[in-house]
Structures are given as structure tokens and as C-alpha cells.
Amino acid sequence: MFILISGIAAGERQGGIICKKGNILKHSNVMLAGLSALLLAACSPNTPETAPARPVPSDEPAGPADVMPAGPFAAAFPAWYEPAEPFRVIGNIYHVGPKGLGIFFIPTEDGHILIDGGLPENADGVLNSIRALGHDPRDVKYLLNTHAHFDHSGGLARLKAATGATLISSEGDRSALEGGFYLGFEDRPEFNAPPVKVDATLGDRGTVGVGGTVLTALLTPGHTRGCTSWRLTVEEAGTPYEVLIFCSASVAANRLAPDPQYDGIVADYESTFERARGWQPDVFLANHPEFSGLWQKRAAQLDGDALAFVDRDAFPAYMSKMEQGFRAQLVKQTGEE
Ligand SMILES: [Zn+2]
Numbered sequence: 073m074f075i076l077i078s079g080i081a082a083g084e085r086q087g088g089i090i091c092k093k094g095n096i097l098k099h100s101n102v103m104l105a106g107l108s109a110l111l112l113a114a115c116s117p118n119t120p121e122t123a124p125a126r127p128v129p130s131d132e133p134a135g136p137a138d139v140m141p142a143g144p145f146a147a148a149f150p151a152w153y154e155p156a157e158p159f160r161v162i163g164n165i166y167h168v169g170p171k172g173l174g175i176f177f178i179p180t181e182d183g184h185i186l187i188d189g190g191l192p193e194n195a196d197g198v199l200n201s202i203r204a205l206g207h208d209p210r211d212v213k214y215l216l217n218t219h220a221h222f223d224h225s226g227g228l229a230r231l232k233a234a235t236g237a238t239l240i241s242s243e244g245d246r247s248a249l250e251g252g253f254y255l256g257f258e259d260r261p262e263f264n265a266p267p268v269k270v271d272a273t274l275g276d277r278g279t280v281g282v283g284g285t286v287l288t289a290l291l292t293p294g295h296t297r298g299c300t301s302w303r304l305t306v307e308e309a310g311t312p313y314e315v316l317i318f319c320s321a322s323v324a325a326n327r328l329a330p331d332p333q334y335d336g337i338v339a340d341y342e343s344t345f346e347r348a349r350g351w352q353p354d355v356f357l358a359n360h361p362e363f364s365g366l367w368q369k370r371a372a373q374l375d376g377d378a379l380a381f382v383d384r385d386a387f388p389a390y391m392s393k394m395e396q397g398f399r400a401q402l403v404k405q406t407g408e409e
């Protein structure tokens with residue numbers, strides 16, 4: 073039996089504004105149109121120009137009777153709700169998210185770890201994927217999050233209720249998770265996520281482990297104040313591989329200046345770029361599949377390349393693009409060269 077959590081601080085509830093607990097499913101089409109435009113501009117390089125038809129839910133067994141229908145974000149970004157077959161990435165890491173959001177499941181014989189929750193309406197699909205892999209969602213011991221944005225934290229409340237898992241986050245993202253808001257957009261209820269109680273927080277290099285699998289939290293703030301990347305080593309055919317599940321370093325909808333999304337955001341991005349400069353994980357995974365070429369690699373894996381996800385150039389290439397994007401946004405938002 074191997075269960076470990078280290079570096080966890082009980083953490084006092086963070087100050088910060090707890091805004092009203094809105095639900096992203098409740099807002100007008102007019103708001104949605106504006107929001108879609110913002111997200112199209114900011115978030116998703118592969119998103120079509122026009123909002124496509126509402127996605128059709130899977131024919132797979134639905135599981136719980138109250139499967140949540142697609143909400144406005146899933147309607148605007150169909151891939152975020154498009155079901156995908158769960159599959160093993162490498163070692164004991166599985167992808168259990170929809171086509172357009174990276175959600176990772178790490179089963180062990182002593183309990184399981186789940187990283188990210190997607191949108192609220194992704195939770196049922198994630199639970200079904202875990203079942204399809206032959207596991208019981210109630211054996212998920214730890215629920216982790218890369219960052220407190222609705223497309224990665226929205227499903228956590230539902231997943232926590234279904235699994236009974238312990239939710240661990242960074243201190244920096246705790247208030248947004250518990251308050252159900254998007255830090256810096258407290259006045260934008262369409263960006264809210266269902267509030268979820270954080271059971272423990274981890275500091276930088278804190279670890280969480282079960283059944284011989286140990287994940288190390290690497291704080292990479294900027295995209296959010298508590299943006300957390302997770303590093304672990306897995307074994308494939310007797311060889312160890314270092315895997316990095318990276319939070320994000322995109323500017324997306326963030327305000328850098330003036331009136332920053334949160335105090336210190338620019339310095340945080342800078343420190344994250346600096347810190348990650350030497351990182352060259354064997355396997356790079358991300359919560360948006362297009363960041364790491366997840367589906368291209370999956371296709372190569374299906375074609376017989378057992379090590380399709382081993383790609384030591386992928387993370388440095390991604391970060392260099394993110395840094396360029398950040399510098400361009402900084403110039404644009406501050407008006408300074
Ligand atoms: Zn985000």
C-alpha cells in the first residue's frame with residue numbers, strides 16, 4: 073500500500089471576492105454570441121468561425137439518468153462536448169476527456185487519480201469513460217486540477233460528488249474553485265463554474281501519490297494565479313518516461329495591463345517562461361489537446377507506434393509559441409514596445 077500526500081498545507085481560506093454563484097448554462101444568446109467571439113479570438117486556434125449546430129450526445133450507455141445536456145460553451149465549441157473513446161496514452165495514464173479537452177485518469181491498484189473536470193456537462197462522459205476502462209469511479213482517490221477556468225474546473229463539483237475523491241488544488245486557484253468564479257472576471261457570470269470545496273492545497277513541488285504513482289505539483293502561474301502543472305514518471309515496456317501535464321501559458325482572455333486579471337500576472341508569466349525554459353519532458357500532455365498534438369499522436373499510436381507520445385521537442389516548441397504570444401499581447405495591451 074502506498075499512499076502519500078506531501079507538501080499539503082491546510083491553507084486558510086483565501087481573501088478575494090466570492091461572487092454570486094451563477095451557472096454558465098443560464099445566459100442569453102446575445103451574451104453567448106459576445107462570449108463566443110471573445111473565446112474564438114482568445115482560446116481556440118482550431119475553432120470554426122461560425123457556431124455550429126448543437127452537438128449530438130453519444131449513443132453510448134448514458135450511465136446516470138440525469139446526463140447533463142450540452143451548455144452554451146459546448147454549443148460554441150462542439151469538440152468540448154464531442155465524445156471520445158478513452159485510451160491509454162503511456163504507462164498508466166489514460167485520456168478520458170471529450171475530443172476537445174484533455175482530462176487524464178491514472179489508475180493504480182490502491183486508488184486512482186483524475187486530473188481536471190472539463191465543463192460541467194463533461195463529468196458524466198468522464199465517469200462513463202472510467203467505467204469503460206474497467207474501473208469504478210468511486211475508487212478515484214484524488215481529484216486534481218490544472219487551473220480554475222470553467223473549461224477545466226467546471227466538472228469538478230459533479231465529479232467530486234460522484235467519486236467521493238479528495239480535491240487538491242494550489243492555494244492560488246483555491247478561491248476561484250470554491251467561489252465558482254473566474255478570477256478577474258467576477259462580473260462575468262457566464263464564466264462561472266459550479267463551486268467546489270477544496271480539501272487540501274499543495275505548494276510548489278508538493279507531491280500526491282497512490283499505488284506507486286507520484287505526481288509532483290509545479291506551480292506555473294500566469295494563465296491563472298495558481299496554474300499547476302503535474303510531473304510524473306511512468307514506465308512503458310520497462311523504460312521510464314518523464315511526463316508533464318502542463319497547465320497552460322496562453323494569454324487567452326487575460327488582461328495583462330492596465331487593470332490586470334490579478335495582481336502580479338505579468339511577473340508570473342515571466343517567471344513561468346523562465347522556469348520552464350530548461351524543461352524537456354519525454355511526454356507533453358495538455359488540457360487542450362491541440363497544444364500537444366494529442367490526436368495526431370493517438371493516430372500514430374493506432375498505426376502501431378507504441379511510443380507515439382514520446383516527443384521531447386513538443387514542450388519547448390509549445391512554450392516558445394506561448395512566449396511569443398505573451399510578448400505580442402503585452403505590447404498590444406500596454407501600448408509599449
Ligand atoms: Zn484557462
